[in-house]
Amino acid sequence: MNRLYVIGIGPGDHENMTLKADRALRQCDLICGYHVYVDLIKDLYPGKEFLTTGMTKEADRCRMAIDAARGGKTTCMVCSGDSSIYGMAALIYELRGETDDPAIEVIPGLTAACSGGALLGAPLTHDFAVISLSDRLTEWSLIESRLTHAAQADLSMVLYNPASKSRPDHLKNACDILLRVLPEDRICGVARNIAREGEQAQLMTLGQLRTAHIDMFCTVFIGNSMTTVINGKMVTPRGYRNV
């Protein structure tokens, strides 16, 4: 049976990968993915064949992986973070279609909500929304609606893809939308280069976040109305102390 594993490698270091992901990568023939993610793990799996593509070549990358698996090579398609949350698993299923060849196993990994949250403290102990600020595949009006509803529902938020070279003002615009509902002193956190060189955690208010220097290696956390700072950590209590 031809096999394709769609693997979430987590934030990027070996330690934050699951045992299952590590085993699949050790046992496969071919590792396929966006070149930045493949470079993160290449040295850990010597002797493998590697196939990479550049940014925004998602469909090409997935077709290559499906074709390689159909050709008999046990193939791992690697995604940063989780393989399903903004990852390639859906596109792999779409492109494979109504057939079982190759057999697909989606191996989950730590998404930035988990790994970035741990770096900042414990910001997501209650209900939250995960929203990407990239409007490459999504109308900005829909992103705006999601931010507004999440703020009105007092959900904590994790903002993925908060900025890139082609959209330097997205986070500022998102903050302006949130500030229509939320106060300026709402606790926020920025996790940068999670589990990679240059790892950094910063806490700030929503007002300060609006003009903060944020790049594509950042994940942004917006607290809910209960979020507080304890000994330098961003903490959203669930209410266990009130029981």
Place this chain on the structure above:
Amino acid sequence: MNRLYVIGIGPGDHENMTLKADRALRQCDLICGYHVYVDLIKDLYPGKEFLTTGMTKEADRCRMAIDAARGGKTTCMVCSGDSSIYGMAALIYELRGETDDPAIEVIPGLTAACSGGALLGAPLTHDFAVISLSDRLTEWSLIESRLTHAAQADLSMVLYNPASKSRPDHLKNACDILLRVLPEDRICGVARNIAREGEQAQLMTLGQLRTAHIDMFCTVFIGNSMTTVINGKMVTPRGYRNV
């Protein structure tokens, strides 16, 4: 330095744990947690000391772990899923307060949004909300507001704690709230006993979910307007095929 690790063990099997969580558990003196979660991993870490408490004893459990660490035992507090997302990390920070004793490291783990998503297919490839249906610590009116806003924003949803013996009708009530906004044929999925004995994935419509037999070992996924079924899997496309 006294050390306390707050560890997300993932869904429950060894394979879905991270290398970092596994190493911390192997190297510690004492493993502390809710007895059901400790039982899941006890046999993997022979020779350790174990301290467990029953359900709803969260503050007792965390105080025990902090005290043990302050007494010089390198301690691991285990949480199912992630250590921060509905986990004990926030309460540990709250109870430690404004001191660095013990040193705390939060080690993230696979939350059910990741592990259950992988079991069902790829339901969370676009923006989503994570909402617990437990009203033990949260007013039902707030849960209702969050469900309504998430539906209005066309967010996919993951519902944690969808049912228990003391609240058998919560999921039915939640579906009734969602059905004010969403169509009856909205694609939904139920992941049961993820990575444990009796693991099961079921797809159904929102109308069917309303009367489905759901217990406390289930995590429920609600699709967004783009979610579809491909070869038996729940898939939410992100739109890469349209580029």
